[in-house]
Amino acid sequence: MFAAPRLSAVAKRAFSTSTSSNAAKVAVLGAAGGIGQPLSLLLKQSPLISHLSLYDIVNTPGVAADLSHINSNSKVTGHVPENNGLKDALTGCDIVVIPAGVPRKPGMTRDDLFNTNASIVRDLATACAEHCPKAHILVIANPVNSTVPIVAEVFKKAKVYDPKRLFGVTTLDVVRASRFVSEIKKIPTEDAKITVIGGHSGVTIVPLLSQSGYKFTEEEVKALTHRIQFGGDEVVKAKNGTGSATLSMAFAGARFTNSLLEATVAGKKNVVEPTFVQSDFFAKEGVDFFATNVELGANGVEKIHPIGQVNQYEQGLIDAAVPELKGNINKGKAFINKA
Numbered sequence: 517m518f519a520a521p522r523l524s525a526v527a528k529r530a531f532s533t534s535t536s537s538n539a540a541k542v543a544v545l546g547a548a549g550g551i552g553q554p555l556s557l558l559l560k561q562s563p564l565i566s567h568l569s570l571y572d573i574v575n576t577p578g579v580a581a582d583l584s585h586i587n588s589n590s591k592v593t594g595h596v597p598e599n600n601g602l603k604d605a606l607t608g609c610d611i612v613v614i615p616a617g618v619p620r621k622p623g624m625t626r627d628d629l630f631n632t633n634a635s636i637v638r639d640l641a642t643a644c645a646e647h648c649p650k651a652h653i654l655v656i657a658n659p660v661n662s663t664v665p666i667v668a669e670v671f672k673k674a675k676v677y678d679p680k681r682l683f684g685v686t687t688l689d690v691v692r693a694s695r696f697v698s699e700i701k702k703i704p705t706e707d708a709k710i711t712v713i714g715g716h717s718g719v720t721i722v723p724l725l726s727q728s729g730y731k732f733t734e735e736e737v738k739a740l741t742h743r744i745q746f747g748g749d750e751v752v753k754a755k756n757g758t759g760s761a762t763l764s765m766a767f768a769g770a771r772f773t774n775s776l777l778e779a780t781v782a783g784k785k786n787v788v789e790p791t792f793v794q795s796d797f798f799a800k801e802g803v804d805f806f807a808t809n810v811e812l813g814a815n816g817v818e819k820i821h822p823i824g825q826v827n828q829y830e831q832g833l834i835d836a837a838v839p840e841l842k843g844n845i846n847k848g849k850a851f852i853n854k855a
């Protein structure tokens with residue numbers, strides 16, 4: 517059973533007066549996949565979506581027909597590549613969520629997915645730049661540290677890049693951090709708000725436990741940090757060759773999409789989510805994308821929150837993350853800008 521999305525009073529008000537002008541067209545690209553299906557189910561419950569547009573290279577007509585029987589108010593359409601399917605899926609979109617791409621198997625890093633997923637994301641981004649250049653693009657496909665710069669470069673080439681509208685979805689890292697800390701501290705998850713910064717792979721995932729308001733032993737900090745950084749591997753190992761996190765990712769992807777809808781469609785203020793966006797914290801080191809808490813507004817990124825105070829251990833984590841991030845980001849950029 518999937519949890520219903522959290523609806524704020526603002527979203528409920530928008531629902532009660534729902535018209536097409538205060539609800540959005542949202543596309544999910546890769547909608548028939550392990551993440552795509554449960555994510556689409558969760559999004560079907562949003563009163564802030566008027567049209568849920570599902571695209572995949574296979575099986576979306578069936579997924580769309582199934583979801584379309586749910587008696588929430590959004591229309592659902594399914595699209596495959598034939599007959600201009602991608603164009604129809606994207607035209608008029610306000611938000612595009614991209615979980616299209618292959619997942620890891622045991623023994624692989626996220627970077628090992630680059631060879632397959634870079635071209636999938638490039639081609640989908642090219643279509644977005646053409647058919648919905650003003651849409652907010654939410655990238656789930658791994659390696660996020662490289663696929664987000666790929667989308668940026670494609671949009672730059674098409675002269676439609678707006679850094680306020682491009683997001684790497686790193687929500688799963690804070691969802692995990694909250695759950696893992698709540699288990700150790702025996703507190704409700706809503707009281708375990710953990711800031712996670714950096715990127716979305718291994719050592720680039722940097723939890724700032726010192727900012728949580730809780731005290732941890734040195735041993736707890738090391739164990740928790742490792743578990744948050746490598747939480748994805750736990751799932752990949754347990755799934756034993758059949759994929760990576762899908763259900764928790766769908767939950768996290770829906771949380772981020774719903775937050776963006778609340779900020780962009782319902783006009784809610786002070787909506788803050790962690791996300792991997794263009795930012796200049798480490799521009800001097802050649803790192804122009806970085807995940808931090810970001811306030812979302814009508815046009816996407818409203819305000820990038822500062823990293824805040826970190827302790828010596830966390831500074832060491834940041835120092836390890838930055839060069840790795842630089843390599844991942846440059847790899848994505850080079851893929852688009854190669855001769």
Ligand SMILES: NC(=O)c1ccc[n+]([C@@H]2O[C@H](COP(=O)([O-])OP(=O)(O)OC[C@H]3O[C@@H](n4cnc5c(N)ncnc54)[C@H](O)[C@@H]3O)[C@@H](O)[C@H]2O)c1
Nearest residue numbers: 546548549550551572573615616617618619656657658765
């Ligand atoms: N950002 C994160 O936190 C996070 C978390 C979990 C997984 N992921 C990543 O999300 C991606 C998807 O994972 P999954 O488990 O859903 O995989 P999956 O294989 O179950 O689903 C991927 C879907 O993408 C579709 N697809 C492939 N090429 C496509 C194209 N050109 N256009 C449209 N659709 C296409 C496939 O047909 C498939 O239905 C992976 O890259 C995975 O690593 C990211």
Ligand SMILES: O=C(O)C[C@H](O)C(=O)O
Nearest residue numbers: 620626658748749760761
């Ligand atoms: O671990 C993976 O490959 C998928 C995802 O990035 C995750 O964090 O679960």
